[in-house]
Amino acid sequence: MSTEVRVPTLGESVSEATVATWFKKPGDPVAADEMLCELETDKVTVEVPSPAAGTMGEIVAAEGETVGVDALLATITEGEASKSKSAPAKEAKDDKAKTAQAASGSNGDKGNTDVMVPTLGESVSEATVSTWFKKVGDSVAQDEMLCELETDKVSVEVPAPAAGTLCEILAQEGDTVQAGGKLAILSGSADGTIEPQKRPEPADEASDDKPAASGKDVEDAPSAKKAMAEKGVSRDQVQGSGRDGRVMKDDVAKAAAAATQAPAASSTPAQAPRAASPAEDAEREERVKMTRLRQTIARRLKDSQNTAAMLTTYNEVDMTEVMALRNEYKDEFNKKHGVKLGFMSFFTKACCHALKEVPEVNAEIDGTDIVYKNFVHIGIAAGTPTGLVVPVIRDADQMGFAAIEKAIAEKGARARDGKLSMAEMQGGTFTISNGGVYGSLMSSPILNPPQSGILGMHKIQQRPMVVNGEIKARPMMYLALSYDHRIVDGKGAVTFLVRVKEALEDPRRLLMDL
Incomplete structure (x- = not known):
């Protein structure tokens, strides 16, 4: 008896993923819920467990392939492996070939086969051709990867719908193509019969023993x-x-381990630097095309500046009382709740407190309407190796210090591991960005549309302050509130920031709701 292994739900608005790593190979014994493979999207990493105990059958989707939700990945033969364990997988591949043939417009006879842009996902209508793995005149096998497309959500690999020769490329690298558009033309037929085409003569004849493709021609996992x-x-x-x-x-x-063990480079006599020409400087430059995801981020940030009447107001807060309170209770807090007491919970509670008094900072504009939110979903900006993400703590105004710290710690760990789902990064009503962890002293954060406010935290620095007529060194932090002036007036913005300042300089105000 065979059990199918299929792609699980990938998250809201995510319809495709890339098979990154297989942990098992055909014939390996597997236990129920044992990890079989890992899928990756542009936002999250998804591990696929075994739905049953048995023996690993045929792997239908190899590493590097793009798969849709509920697509067949592999089969599990329950009990001992049998010769028939690959039958379901073979049928699935046959179905895949038939589907590809139908989509390409090939009728199975010898002739030309069109390579079409596949379905790109929900609400995605266009993509950019990022890389061609084949060139005109190359012979290709059925299901061999021809090119890769990039959307603002995912990367999509396009397989050959039939065996043949690539005789014409209609969409070059960098071109924007529409869903269902034509990418290239193959000569040959789905049964593998190839009609030879005259291949363009290259400028320099390559040596026979030269590799067909370098590592740079292949998209890495x-x-x-x-x-x-x-x-x-x-x-x-x-x-x-x-x-x-x-x-x-x-x-x-392996490469990182080898680099740490490599001997240090031998020192060479110092030589006087030679002025480089602009042409030599250009040779040392590296030009990398922005990914569709990075282009989308850039567009959204610029749209935020172009759409919102964005303004930033500043203040500073004396962190003496918060630091004293944290130092006094941090050990007891950690012992009871199992999580460290940080500064973010104080700022989150202070913002929730201030948003009650100035609700327009927690609202958004929808056409000619103002939508007031009777809840507070705080987005906490977090830096990761792949970029900035903003996981959302839902109903933060209903949570205590311990629940907030636990939520921040959990989502921060998931962000660093690339395991945040799309749902965890949507629905925020207000954002807090802590540039102080990187040493920022002052900055103006950009709004996260459609939100109307974002608070920027900065580094704590000892500065001389006048306290009761005496100059004393105090731990000070600059605060910055960027807001949409279309909905938030200057009075409301300043009032919000002053309430945050007051709550942090005297945390007892949070307890008394003052």
């Missing part, structure tokens, strides 16, 4: 890119072990 960013390892230092030299996560770990 998303988990490998993340690992390289975390460990500071360049692509040139890693030898790929995946398909066509694709770099996998384990390859990065």
